[in-house]
Amino acid sequence: MTKKIATRDAYGQELVRLGAENKDVVVLDADLSKSTKTHDFMKNFPERFFNMGIAEANMMATAAGLAATGKIPFASTFAMFATGRAFEQIRNSICYPKLNVKIAATHAGVTVGEDGGSHQSIEDIAIMRALPGMTVFVPADAVETAAAIRAAAEIQGPVYIRLGRSGVPVIHGEDFKFTPGEAVTLREGSDVALIATGIMVSAALEAAEKLAEEGIQAMVLDVHTIKPLDIFAVVEAARQCGAVVTAEEHSIIGGLGSAVAETLSEHFPVPLQRVGVRDTFGESGKPAELLEYFGLTAANIIEAAKKVMAKNK
Amino acid sequence: MGQRIQELQERAKAIRRHIVTMLGESGSGHPGGSLSAADIVSVLYFDTMKVDPDQPDWQARDRFVLSKGHAAPVLYAALAEKGFFSKEELMTLRKLGSRLQGHPDMKKLPGVEMSTGSLGQGLSAAIGMAMGLRLDGGEQRVYTLLGDGEVQEGQIWEAAMAAGHFKLDNLTAFLDYNNLQIDGPVDVVMNVAPLNDKWRAFGWHVIEIDGHDIEQILKALEEAKATKGKPTMIIAKTIKGKGVSFMENQVGWHGNAPKPDQVEQALKDLA
Numbered sequence: 001m002t003k004k005i006a007t008r009d010a011y012g013q014e015l016v017r018l019g020a021e022n023k024d025v026v027v028l029d030a031d032l033s034k035s036t037k038t039h040d041f042m043k044n045f046p047e048r049f050f051n052m053g054i055a056e057a058n059m060m061a062t063a064a065g066l067a068a069t070g071k072i073p074f075a076s077t078f079a080m081f082a083t084g085r086a087f088e089q090i091r092n093s094i095c096y097p098k099l100n101v102k103i104a105a106t107h108a109g110v111t112v113g114e115d116g117g118s119h120q121s122i123e124d125i126a127i128m129r130a131l132p133g134m135t136v137f138v139p140a141d142a143v144e145t146a147a148a149i150r151a152a153a154e155i156q157g158p159v160y161i162r163l164g165r166s167g168v169p170v171i172h173g174e175d176f177k178f179t180p181g182e183a184v185t186l187r188e189g190s191d192v193a194l195i196a197t198g199i200m201v202s203a204a205l206e207a208a209e210k211l212a213e214e215g216i217q218a219m220v221l222d223v224h225t226i227k228p229l230d231i232f233a234v235v236e237a238a239r240q241c242g243a244v245v246t247a248e249e250h251s252i253i254g255g256l257g258s259a260v261a262e263t264l265s266e267h268f269p270v271p272l273q274r275v276g277v278r279d280t281f282g283e284s285g286k287p288a289e290l291l292e293y294f295g296l297t298a299a300n301i302i303e304a305a306k307k308v309m310a311k312n313k
Numbered sequence: 314m315g316q317r318i319q320e321l322q323e324r325a326k327a328i329r330r331h332i333v334t335m336l337g338e339s340g341s342g343h344p345g346g347s348l349s350a351a352d353i354v355s356v357l358y359f360d361t362m363k364v365d366p367d368q369p370d371w372q373a374r375d376r377f378v379l380s381k382g383h384a385a386p387v388l389y390a391a392l393a394e395k396g397f398f399s400k401e402e403l404m405t406l407r408k409l410g411s412r413l414q415g416h417p418d419m420k421k422l423p424g425v426e427m428s429t430g431s432l433g434q435g436l437s438a439a440i441g442m443a444m445g446l447r448l449d450g451g452e453q454r455v456y457t458l459l460g461d462g463e464v465q466e467g468q469i470w471e472a473a474m475a476a477g478h479f480k481l482d483n484l485t486a487f488l489d490y491n492n493l494q495i496d497g498p499v500d501v502v503m504n505v506a507p508l509n510d511k512w513r514a515f516g517w518h519v520i521e522i523d524g525h526d527i528e529q530i531l532k533a534l535e536e537a538k539a540t541k542g543k544p545t546m547i548i549a550k551t552i553k554g555k556g557v558s559f560m561e562n563q564v565g566w567h568g569n570a571p572k573p574d575q576v577e578q579a580l581k582d583l584a
Contacts, residue, residue, distance in 0.1 A: 026445075026448070047448070048448070050444065050479070052475060053471075053474065053475070053478075055468075055471035055474070055475065057433075057434075057437070057467070057468040057471060058437045058440075058468055058471035058472045058474075058475055060437075061434045061435075061437030061438050061441070061468070061472075062437045062438070062440050062441040062444070062472075062475065063441060064427070064437075064438050064441060065378075065427070065437065065438035065439060065440055065441020065442040065443075065444070065445065066441040066442070066444060066445045067441070068376075068419075068426065068427060068438065068441065068442055068445070069441070069442050069445030069446055069449070070445065071445045071448070073441075088431060088434075089434055089437070089468070092428070092430070092431040092434060093427075093428070093431075093434045093437070093438055096418075096428050097418070097419050097420055097427065097428040098420060
C-alpha cells in the first residue's frame with residue numbers, strides 16, 4: 001500500500017521550513033488555520049502569522065500591502081473562498097500590480113467530501129488561469145507540494161497553489177526535481193498520452209498500468225504547472241501518441257483539459273478526451289465515492305483512452 | 314504657522330489648477346472628488362509625509378494609498394508638484410501609452426504606492442503595508458484616503474475591524490466626506506452615517522475636521538501621530554468640486570470633464 005499524505009499537510013510542513021530560512025515569509029489565514037495547516041507556522045512564528053478572521057477579501061488585499069513592503073505573504077483559505085469570494089481582490093490588488101503574493105488554496109475539488117457542492121471548488125483553475133501574470137501550480141502529491149511551495153517563494157509575482165484535503169499516494173521519490181512550467185514524464189508510451197494534474201496523476205499512473213496489461217502503451221505526463229503550460233511537452237506527447245486524454249479533479253471547462261485543447265488545436269490537433277467534472281456542481285459524499293460518482297477514476301481514464309484511440313483509427 | 318498654512322494653501326490651489334487643466338485635456342475623469350481632497354493631499358505631500366521624489370523607492374519613506382482611486386488626478390497633481398515627474402506629463406492623463414492611467418497604477422508611475430480604483434480595496438492594502446513596516450520595526454507611517462461612498466463596500470468594514478484588532482497606530486486614514494456619490498447624495502443612495510461612532514466601535518481613534526481647513530488638517534495629523542495603540546480615522550467634511558464655482562456640490566461633476574470654456578472659468582476661480 002502506497003503511503004498517502006494530503007497535499008495540505010505537506011504545505012503546512014514546508015511552510016515551517018521555509019519560514020525558518022526566510023524571515024520575509026509571512027502567513028495569513030481566514031480562521032481556517034487548523035484545516036489549511038498553517039497553524040504549525042503560527043506556533044513557530046507567531047509574529048509573522050496573521051489570522052485575518054472570516055474576511056477573505058480583506059485578507060487578499062492585506063497580503064498585497066504586505067508584499068508591497070517586501071514581504072512574501074502566503075494567504076491561505078479554502079479554494080472556494082480564495083478564488084470565489086476574493087476574486088476581484090486577487091485580480092485588482094494582487095495580479096494587476098504584479099505583487100508577490102502566494103495564494104495557497106486548500107480543500108479544492110470534490111474530495112473535500114461531505115461538506116458538499118457549496119464547498120467543492122471545481123472552477124478555481126479556470127478562474128486563476130484567466131488572470132494575466134498568475135502562475136498556477138496543482139501539485140500531485142506531498143513531494144511535489146513541498147517543491148511547489150519552495151518554488152512559489154522564489155518566483156517574483158503572484159502564484160496560486162491548489163491543494164487538497166484528502167490523503168493522496170506519494171508518487172515521487174526524494175530525488176524529484178520540480179521546475180516551474182515543466183511537465184514531468186512519469187511513464188513513456190506511444191499509443192495514448194494521459195495528461196493529468198493534481199490527484200488525477202496517480203489515477204493516470206494506475207490507468208497506464210492496467211492499459212499495459214492489455215498491450216496499450218500509455219504515456220503519463222504530470223502537469224503540475226497549469227500556467228504557464230508546458231506547451232512543448234503537450235505537443236510532443238500528442239506527436240508521439242496521436243491521441244490525448246486529460247484528467248483533472250476540476251470542471252472540464254477552463255482547466256487543464258481546456259488548456260491542453262487550446263494548445264493542441266493551435267499547434268498539433270489530435271483526438272482528445274477530457275476526464276473531469278462535466279458542467280455540474282458537486283455534492284456530499286465520501287471522497288472515494290465522489291470520485292467514482294463524478295467519473296474521476298482510473299477506470300474512467302481507461303475508458304477515455306480507448307475511446308480516443310478508436311477515433312484515431 | 315501662518316506662513317506654513319499659506320504655503321500649503323498655495324500648493325492646494327496649484328494642485329486644483331492642475332486637476333482642472335489635466336481633466337480638460339483628457340476629456341474624461343473625476344474632478345469633483347479630486348478637488349474635494351486637494352487640501353488633505355497638499356498637507357500630506359508638502360508637510361507631513363517623508364517622501365523623496367529622487368528616490369521613489371526609498372525604504373524609510375511614508376506611504377500613501379489613494380483608496381478612492383478615481384480621484385487619481387489629485388494624486389498625480391501632487392506627485393508632479395512634488396517633482397516625481399514633470400508637470401507637462403499631467404497632460405497625458407488617460408491617453409493611450411500614458412503612465413497616468415485613469416486609476417493609479419503603481420507599476421507605471423513612480424510615487425504611486427498601490428494600484429487602486431476598485432473601491433474598498435485600498436484600505437486593506439494600507440493595512441498590509443502598516444503591518445509589514447511595523448514587523449520590520451520601521452518608523453514609517455501609512456496614510457490612506459477613502460471616499461464616503463466607498464465605505465458602503467463591505468470590505469471596508471472587514472478592514473476597519475482588522476486595523477483595530479491589530480492596533481495599527483502607524484496607520485492614518487482620511488475620509489473625504491463630501492456627501493455626494495454618482496447617483497446622488499450619499500445619505501439618499503445608502504446612508505453611511507453615523508461614521509464617527511462606526512469607526513470608533515471598530516477600535517479607531519476618530520477626529521472630525523473641516524477638510525478644507527489646513528490648520529485643522531495639520532492638527533489632526535499631529536494628534537494621529539501621538540495616538541498609540543489604535544489607528545486614526547480623520548473624518549474630513551468637504552465640498553465636492555471645492556474651489557470651482559460651478560462644480561461645488563454638483564453631483565454631475567463626479568465623473569465629467571470640463572469643456573475648454575469651463576476650464577477657463579475654473580482657472581479664474583482658482584487664480
